[in-house]
Amino acid sequence: MAEADRQRSVRVGIGVGLPLVAAVALAALLLRLLPADAMGRWRLSPAVVAGVCWAGQLWYVGYGFDSGWPTDGFWRRLLGLANAVTLARGALYAAVAGFVVVPPDTGLAWGPALCYGAGVAFDNLDGTLARTVGRETEVGRRLDMAFDTFGFVAAPLVAVVWGLLPVWYLSLSAARYVFRGLVWLRRARGLPVGDLPDSDLGRYLAGVQMVFVTIALVPPVPTELVWALAPAVLAPSLAVFARDYLAVSGRLPGRS
Template sequence: MAEAPQRRSVHVGVGVGLPLVAAAALGVLLFRLFPADAMVRWGLSPAVVAGVCWAGQLWYVGYGLDPGGIADGFWRRLLGLANAVTLARGALYAVVAGFVVVPPGTSLAWGPALCYGAGVVLDNLDGAVARTVGRETEIGRRLDMAFDTFGFVAAPLVAVSWGLLPAWYLSISAARYVFRGAVWLRRVRGLPVGDLPDGDLSRYLAGVQMVFVTVALLPPTPTELAWALAPVVLAPSLAVFARDYLVVSGRLSRRR
């Protein structure tokens, strides 16, 4: 019985305390880094937007953890090398989200591409670190999944709001949520949900999307070229989401 209050306190710390502290720290840092001319769009501060997004990511991760399984050595596992790399990636994606309220053409025009590109590099690093010098954990898996999904929303939103990509490119951001919502609805209705196909193609196409969005965000990239390539890059990824749903719903056989 004595362990219950400890577990509850750890769960509150993870689900509430950690997001609030992390958001405040990131917000204070960005308030000092963003110049005044970057804080005029829609009356919102990019530092506040980034802090809220950072807190939301961490809250999502902490909210889904089992209270009974996080007390024992949680902070040691969370702050391990691999998870530290993943957390840095999430913070970079939160900074990218802050640029949604930054007008294009400021002195920070390189910021989204540099932050998102650095996050893409870290995405390839954290898993390798976990497999070589640490170990893969449930916390790390949730962090990785949450940040991957958020990055696919934040970076395209900035590119679209700056006119660097067409608005319909945001369908790649919505596709993940539509897919998960459709699977959830099948489970609620008591319908069978099969296993996903092997993920090599999905991972490859996700990497292509990350590189393409990073390049589109770079100031020297011709906007006309990015718009012309957008449907070519987008179509295969949307097709894979459709294929995955057909497989898990049993409408298409799963090939090994």
């Protein structure tokens, strides 16, 4: 098969085929696991909502497929052990999103905490596997980033809808998109965009956020305590996003 044909086959596969198959598989699995009468707000099934979110995540990854990526053994690399863990994490976060339409006063109250907590537990496992038994790839990096971003939307949104976190905590979900939008505007206006600061602080704070949101979703945890701690946990992460934008826009001393 010619390289152009392989590129087209891979593009269609990851842009259309994989999202559809994955969405149907996840929705079918959740329909089997959830109670038969598990119907959420607006008569929406949480299993269907999760399937749609899962498809959306995978479509986003496939939409960014670069024609320069090597196609030889592409599917074997995509479905390798490390990426399989990453894909499972994305499916767990999609399952969390399904609980947005589920009232909190049901027998499914533990669902978001268990699904998101499991995804958080897998967060470093995929990278470790890629470095030890496989290899790090652009596909894996893009999957990891897409799922991390989606998780920071799905879990806080469920927590807010269920009254477990204040609505302003969704600024955490919006921060990454605002940052990327501002960077895009700078490039569109022909303004320089510098490098991000060489710091692991953002990664550490992301870990703190994952743990805190997981705890907030655990039913026995007092909501009053979570609300009291929320400002102190949220502020450093928002400050890092502001620092990063000041850095890439050349507003920090010594940067251009």
